[in-house]
Amino acid sequence: MEPSLARCGWRATARVRSAPVSNVPNPGAASGPAPSPPSGPGPLTPPADAAAPVRHPDAPAPGEPLGPHYEHCFGCGEAQPHGLRLRARAGEGVSITAEFTVGPDHQGAPGLAHGGVLATALDETLGSLNWLLRVVAVTGRLQTEFVRPVPVGTVLHLDARVTAVHRRKIYCTATGRLGGPEGPVAVRADALFVEVKVDHFIDNGRQEEIRAAMADPDQFRRVRAFEVNP
Numbered sequence: 001m002e003p004s005l006a007r008c009g010w011r012a013t014a015r016v017r018s019a020p021v022s023n024v025p026n027p028g029a030a031s032g033p034a035p036s037p038p039s040g041p042g043p044l045t046p047p048a049d050a051a052a053p054v055r056h057p058d059a060p061a062p063g064e065p066l067g068p069h070y071e072h073c074f075g076c077g078e079a080q081p082h083g084l085r086l087r088a089r090a091g092e093g094v095s096i097t098a099e100f101t102v103g104p105d106h107q108g109a110p111g112l113a114h115g116g117v118l119a120t121a122l123d124e125t126l127g128s129l130n131w132l133l134r135v136v137a138v139t140g141r142l143q144t145e146f147v148r149p150v151p152v153g154t155v156l157h158l159d160a161r162v163t164a165v166h167r168r169k170i171y172c173t174a175t176g177r178l179g180g181p182e183g184p185v186a187v188r189a190d191a192l193f194v195e196v197k198v199d200h201f202i203d204n205g206r207q208e209e210i211r212a213a214m215a216d217p218d219q220f221r222r223v224r225a226f227e228v229n230p
């Protein structure tokens with residue numbers, strides 16, 4: 001181990017030890033086979049009667065930068081010094097591309113991006129799909145897969161698209177690649193967003209920030225741009 005890592009308390013662990021979760025015997029073990037895992041489609045699989053997504057006629061043109069949806073957003077806001085400052089742009093169909101530069105503030109292990117930060121980058125990119133559907137939707141479910149470590153200094157190239165829509169549910173998927181849009185896949189996500197009204201934020205957000213956001217004409221304009229198909 002590097003002496004500097006040892007000094008700051010890091011230890012290389014030879015192996016992960018396992019221990020019984022509980023001392024209570026498993027009654028199923030004596031009386032028959034274990035129950036089989038649940039089968040059938042999971043909550044991230046669109047139902048058979050889901051519709052194909054439709055790009056809103058007033059959606060930003062392919063290639064157009066989207067800008068932050070809220071200046072204090074940890075994912076995209078300009079006013080968050082340690083935020084991701086993710087930059088997204090409209091793609092073809094109901095898709096988005098985005099870039100996020102992993103900085104020293106985003107570390108988990110030394111020199112590597114924190115998994116939660118990478119999940120945020122995926123969530124933010126998927127959330128930007130709202131601009132193309134012109135709905136307000138929040139993450140209900142996010143399943144992430146971490147395929148490769150992501151070093152500090154990397155530009156993570158993200159793309160996301162909506163795969164299906166069913167009532168208020170928006171099914172979508174995203175990928176993050178290292179170094180370029182064709183680079184190796186480092187992270188992936190499948191997600192379910194649920195459409196909400198702007199009242200979702202007004203009723204649940206801290207009043208201080210809600211008042212400030214609604215008094216800001218630029219923020220008001222951005223919220224209108226998300227609002228349900230006029």
Ligand SMILES: CCCCCCCCCCCCCC(=O)SCCNC(=O)CCNC(=O)[C@H](O)C(C)(C)COP(=O)(O)OP(=O)(O)OC[C@H]1O[C@@H](n2cnc3c(N)ncnc32)[C@H](O)[C@@H]1OP(=O)(O)O
Nearest residue numbers: 043069123124127138139140141167168169194201213223
């Ligand atoms: C003022 C400033 C405005 C800024 C605007 C910018 C916004 C952009 C922000 C972007 C930032 C980045 C993004 C972020 O970080 S968004 C922040 C992280 N997400 C949240 O905080 C969401 C918290 N959760 C909720 O508020 C509620 O649970 C929601 C709204 C999601 C649903 O509660 P609600 O009571 O409304 O809905 P419902 O229960 O009638 O369900 C409706 C349908 O959905 C299905 N379902 C629900 N949940 C799940 C689930 N987990 N898995 C599978 N399915 C689920 C359900 O079965 C039903 O299906 P069906 O019966 O129709 O078949």
